[in-house]
């Protein structure tokens with residue numbers, strides 16, 4: 001059975017993962033309508049992953065005798081200055097999510113809730129991967145500059161695939 005504190009902080013994370021999904025959906029939509037089909041595809045996949053993260057928390061809270069709250073979601077921005085700025089924002093957001101997950105981990109230790117601690121380990125690893133993949137994209141965006149954005153837009157999905165391959169073999 002979850003303590004009230006753990007239930008509440010997990011519900012806070014449900015809202016944050018749901019917002020992440022909406023944020024990346026808004027970014028995908030911006031990219032799609034501004035000629036960056038590859039960037040849009042990457043973000044649509046990311047938005048789905050965030051929804052999956054939200055679901056993982058919802059199912060876990062309910063399974064442990066808590067009540068998961070499905071939140072109203074804040075409206076994300078619909079305009080972005082450019083692809084580099086957009087990915088900077090993605091990285092900033094992922095760093096915020098990492099800090100948020102770490103805060104829950106710290107609370108589980110304080111509350112001696114080792115089941116939730118265990119559940120969170122998947123998210124701890126996932127955040128390392130997510131931050132690394134966005135940093136890799138940002139490095140690439142900086143390298144290509146504005147002139148080669150067309151090529152970058154074509155390549156971005158293969159970046160996701162090659163990263164997944166590397167992770168699978170390490």
Ligand code: FEO
Nearest residue numbers: 017050053097130
């Ligand atoms: Fe669910 Fe990208 O953190």
